[in-house]
Amino acid sequence: MAxxxxxxxxxxxxxxxxLILSVFxxxxxxxxxxxxxxxxxxxxxxxxxAEEGKETxxxxxxxxxxxxxxxxxxxSTLENQSRKIETVVAEMSFQIKNAGIxxxxxxxxxxxxxLIPHPLSWQLAQKWAQEHGGNLVMINDQAENxxxxxxxxxxxxxxxxxxxxxxxxxxxxxxxAPVQYFSWQKGEPDNFKKEQHFGITNSKGAGMWNDxxxxxxxxxxxxxx
Ligand SMILES: [Ca+2]
Ligand SMILES: [Ca+2]
Numbered sequence: 001m002a003x004x005x006x007x008x009x010x011x012x013x014x015x016x017x018x019l020i021l022s023v024f025x026x027x028x029x030x031x032x033x034x035x036x037x038x039x040x041x042x043x044x045x046x047x048x049x050a051e052e053g054k055e056t057x058x059x060x061x062x063x064x065x066x067x068x069x070x071x072x073x074x075x076s077t078l079e080n081q082s083r084k085i086e087t088v089v090a091e092m093s094f095q096i097k098n099a100g101i102x103x104x105x106x107x108x109x110x111x112x113x114x115l116i117p118h119p120l121s122w123q124l125a126q127k128w129a130q131e132h133g134g135n136l137v138m139i140n141d142q143a144e145n146x147x148x149x150x151x152x153x154x155x156x157x158x159x160x161x162x163x164x165x166x167x168x169x170x171x172x173x174x175x176x177a178p179v180q181y182f183s184w185q186k187g188e189p190d191n192f193k194k195e196q197h198f199g200i201t202n203s204k205g206a207g208m209w210n211d212x213x214x215x216x217x218x219x220x221x222x223x224x225x
Pocket of ligand 1: 191198
């Protein structure tokens with residue numbers, strides 16, 4: 001009975017083995033296909049995401065380059081405007097400095113001359129002259145000395161641009177050239193109290209020079225090219 005049962009069941013199982021195997025194989029193949037398809041989808045998605053990221057990065061790069069170029073143009077424009085403003089300020093500054101100053105050209109020297117509008121020490125007069133593009137006057141000959149008297153008068157004492165401060169009795173123009181033409185007043189230069197090292201003109205006579213202490217204050221004659 002048991003043998004029959006055993007034989008009966010075993011026989012059925014054995015007879016069904018191909019079918020069971022076939023079902024298993026089919027299920028395995030289906031699962032494999034489904035698994036591969038899933039992985040493939042994931043890869044496709046990752047690929048798409050990567051491509052999208054690349055495009056986004058590319059657009060960001062293009063945008064940043066455009067921004068950089070725009071900033072560069074704006075900086076260039078600002079630099080140009082800054083230079084224009086500097087030029088205008090320099091011109092205005094020059095005009096303000098020279099407002100009310102009457103520069104007069106000497107046809108023989110080709111240079112321009114003016115009187116400083118307020119009395120100063122010799123050193124400050126020279127500073128003023130430099131700030132206005134010149135120096136205290138350098139008088140090279142009788143013609144220039146006469147022209148100054150004719151142009152600015154012979155009554156008022158004015159600073160001129162010579163000094164023997166560095167070496168007593170050795171007179172130099174402020175620009176460094178030795179003085180070769182002189183128009184000293186009689187008895188001058190006397191280096192009074194050993195304190196007189198700066199030149200003035202119109203001293204007790206039109207166009208006559210004297211040595212003086214630097215304090216003044218006096219008006220100076222300025223010469224510029
Ligand atoms: Ca002196
Ligand atoms: Ca003197």
